[in-house]
Amino acid sequence: MFRPILAALALVLALVAPALAEVKIQEVTSPGGFKAWLVEDHGIPFTALEIRFVGGTSLDMPGKRGATYLMSGLIEEGAGDLDSRGFAEARDGLAASFRFNAGADTFGVSAKFLTENRDQAADLLALALTKPRFDQDAVDRVREQVLSGLRSDEKDPGTIASRTFDALAFGDHPYATAGEGTLESVAALTRDDIVAAWKGAIARDRVVIGAAGDISAEDLGKLLDKLLGGLPATGAPQPGPAPWTLTPGISVVDFPSPQSVVFFGHEGLRRDDPDFFAAYVLNEVMGGGRFSARLMREVREKRGLTYGIGTYLVPMDLGELYLGQFSASNDKVAAAVKVVQDEWARIATEGITEQELAETKTYLTGSYALRFSGNGPIAEIMVGMQLDHLPPDYIATRNAKLEAVTLEDVKRVAARLFHPDHLRFVVVGQPAGLTPTP
Structure with missing residues (x-):
């Protein structure tokens, strides 16, 4: 399909x-x-x-x-x-x-x-x-x-x-x-x-x-x-870079509900990192919005542990996250966490396949033009480009940058980006068989 x-x-x-x-x-x-x-x-x-x-x-x-x-x-x-x-x-x-x-x-x-x-x-x-x-x-x-x-x-x-x-x-x-x-x-x-x-x-x-x-x-x-023109010349000073204090492990917040909500992740990449495009491709393969994404396939399609799961690169001005999220019934959370950990380790060591790379490039380049659906979205995109310190010709060159990502790039960046031993899972619910760690 x-x-x-x-x-x-x-x-x-x-x-x-x-x-x-x-x-x-x-x-x-x-x-x-x-x-x-x-x-x-x-x-x-x-x-x-x-x-x-x-x-x-x-x-x-x-x-x-x-x-x-x-x-x-x-x-x-x-x-x-x-x-x-x-x-x-x-x-x-x-x-x-x-x-x-x-x-x-x-x-x-x-x-x-x-x-x-x-x-x-x-x-x-x-x-x-x-x-x-x-x-x-x-x-x-x-x-x-x-x-x-x-x-x-x-x-x-x-x-x-x-x-x-x-x-x-x-x-x-x-x-x-x-x-x-x-x-x-x-x-x-x-x-x-x-x-x-x-x-x-x-x-x-x-x-x-x-x-x-x-x-x-x-x-x-x-x-x-x-x-x-009538605004003040300067505003309040901005805070410095955010410290990174996340440790690996599992946190459970007790919440009376038949299912749990799970956030997971570790440190990500800055938007201006030279490896960002390869990381963008990797994230789409791992936890993008399509049913072909690995976590959707492994956690939902094969095992029926959740209705949906996704991951996101979150580069902010003063810090960066690589974040994922899913919900699952309390009796399935532990199994879903284990699958995420396994898939995180697998992509870190093996990278992705040539077919996954080709299909993801086709999707990401093909869907890009659909964002420019009117004056409002275009103005918002331009502001985002400036905030990310991108040049005005980025719209014309963006897809070429994605196409230039090679399988070797992806494998190298996968080893750099994915750290299964750094993952922290925050579980809000009453999960069965899941042991919290400090």
């Missing part, structure tokens, strides 16, 4: 490759000095704008965990002379869309606006970024929404597993704790803490920009100066 899928992907690639080649990135510098990447597309009269401020929730001050995340939910709850309702009505009246989010490494702004309303939408967004109100009633309301989410997280085994793994892996670094904060830390946050988080996270010295749609380079430059 898999070969017809590969053939279909090859056909898709042949059809969309010309369109992909037409994704021409312009490097734009505004009169005020803001740098951005732009893909012009005047076919539809709207523009997608993606802005990232480097730092994110990692900038939270000691004892103020969750401040940046809470701020992200408050920044359009009123700005300038507009209260929360007034701001929402103004935004909706322009048919504009603004989204704000705070991740571990970035504070993100996503905006979409019609060409006819571009200037008014930019003025409104600039108001949110430079003059947010943080009214106390809005702080209290959004804080309660965050606290409600945190209460739900305390009952979610997947969240518990993820946070336990991070705490084991990253010591006293911000990565070790949830960016949303804790019930205690969020409850204690004041309006002054929110203002401090805003001033620390949103500044001109850490901004990365991608735009796609119905806008020229000249007009984008003017818009960026209007939008970002």
Whole structure:
């Protein structure tokens, strides 16, 4: 069944490759000095704008965990002379869309606006970024929404597993704790803490920009100066690299449920590592989303131990993970853990086959073009490329880099990347026959 899928992907690639080649990135510098990447597309009269401020929730001050995340939910709850309702009505009246989010490494702004309303939408967004109100009633309301989410997280085994793994892996670094904060830390946050988080996270010295749609380079430059020119020059200092404190073994968190959630992994690779492309291929073979991935085949198809299992390279700004996840009934967890350990050891010593390499290359190169499905995704991809320090021609050269990966590269990198004796399993549930280790 898999070969017809590969053939279909090859056909898709042949059809969309010309369109992909037409994704021409312009490097734009505004009169005020803001740098951005732009893909012009005047076919539809709207523009997608993606802005990232480097730092994110990692900038939270000691004892103020969750401040940046809470701020992200408050920044359009009123700005300038507009209260929360007034701001929402103004935004909706322009048919504009603004989204704000705070991740571990970035504070993100996503905006979409019609060409006819571009200037008014930019003025409104600039108001949110430079003059947010943080009214106390809005702080209290959004804080309660965050606290409600945190209460739900305390009952979610997947969240518990993820946070336990991070705490084991990253010591006293911000990565070790949830960016949303804790019930205690969020409850204690004041309006002054929110203002401090805003001033620390949103500044001109850490901004990365991608735009796609119905806008020229000249007009984008003017818009960026209007939008970002009123921001402070510098923000809060970023923390240093995350320490690596994860030890091998098995951790069990008791949770009353008929099945367990399992997170597993060890240290990964940086995105700029010369071996990243080979590692990317290896991960797709080991635990990618297809049913042909080794762990899906060995854990699910052959043995019926889980419904699904996957692995992920997670290169962050200040640390990197190689992470996997699955769920299984309590009586099957121990067997599934053993299969993962065995497959980890097998790929480390044997690498992969020529057929696996060829099929994975076909899939990864064929599916790449499908990501460029509109102005929004294109703007987001360009921001991601800049954050990863990739050149503007990466879209055109990415598949060639994958095709250049050889079986010898893969075998060498497999020995470097996969360490079965370094794996830590965090199991949340009541697994049978599984002995925790220190």
